[in-house]
Amino acid sequence: MKTETFLSFHAFKILSVLYVFAILFSCNNDDIKRNPFLYEVSFNHSINLNLPEYDNLNFAGGSKFIPYGGINGLLIFNINGNDIFAWEASCSNHKLEACSKLIIEGLLSNCNCDNFKYSLATGQLIEGDVENSSQYPLLNYRSERFGKTIIISN
Numbered sequence: 001m002k003t004e005t006f007l008s009f010h011a012f013k014i015l016s017v018l019y020v021f022a023i024l025f026s027c028n029n030d031d032i033k034r035n036p037f038l039y040e041v042s043f044n045h046s047i048n049l050n051l052p053e054y055d056n057l058n059f060a061g062g063s064k065f066i067p068y069g070g071i072n073g074l075l076i077f078n079i080n081g082n083d084i085f086a087w088e089a090s091c092s093n094h095k096l097e098a099c100s101k102l103i104i105e106g107l108l109s110n111c112n113c114d115n116f117k118y119s120l121a122t123g124q125l126i127e128g129d130v131e132n133s134s135q136y137p138l139l140n141y142r143s144e145r146f147g148k149t150i151i152i153s154n
Contacts (some may be wrong), residue, residue, distance in 0.1 A: 023102055035136045037095055038071060038088060040154070044071040047076070047150040057084065057150070061105050063120055065089060070141065072101040074152060075109055077120040086152040088139035091116060102117070102138075 045068065056062035060081040062153055066074040073089035091100040091111035097107045099113040110124070116128035123138035146153045 003136060005010070035092055035139065037136070038092060038139050041071055042154055043069045043153065044153040045074065047152070049148040049150065061107060063107075069152060070139075070154070071096065075102060075120060075138070076106060076142065076150075076152070078141075079121055082145070084143045084145055084150050085120070086143040087095055087118075087120065088140040088141065090139070091123065092118075092136035092138055093128070 002079070003149075013071060028068075045066070047054055047057070047066075054064060057064055057076055057078050060078055062078040064076045066076060069075075070088045071090045075087040075089050075093045077085045077087070079085055087102075089109075090096060091102060091113060093111075094100060096112060097113060100111060102109040102111055102118070102154050104110075104120070107120055109120055110117050111128075114128060117126055118124065118138050119126050123140055125137060129135060140154045141152050
């Protein structure tokens with residue numbers, strides 16, 4: 001009886017290891033489509049929501065352009081009164097130019113180069129060449145909220 005338990009335990013361990021290897025080696029990074037127009041930039045930016053200049057971010061639908069951080073600055077958006085999204089303020093669908101800095105227009109951001117419009121709630125291109133399957137959404141940055149402080153980083 002002990003030999004059967006011992007063998008079944010080792011068979012279980014061997015199958016578990018094989019299962020983990022199968023999962024690890026079946027992962028494929030070919031599906032990751034990197035935006036060729038935007039480059040990686042490292043930054044860490046803190047926002048104090050108690051300051052009057054950021055008061056709009058305390059409410060659902062509130063947004064703010066911040067000219068530092070990211071490549072061309074940050075577009076900050078309060079989605080529901082609590083959760084904050086941070087987007088790169090550069091148009092994701094053409095090379096960087098002077099006109100590719102996005103501006104906020106209500107719940108959208110607009111690229112002056114080609115009049116592409118992106119949703120600040122989802123980052124998706126909603127007006128422009130939306131039929132083209134190679135279009136990119138806005139580049140999203142990590143945002144964490146700690147009470148009245150928001151940390152945005154990449």
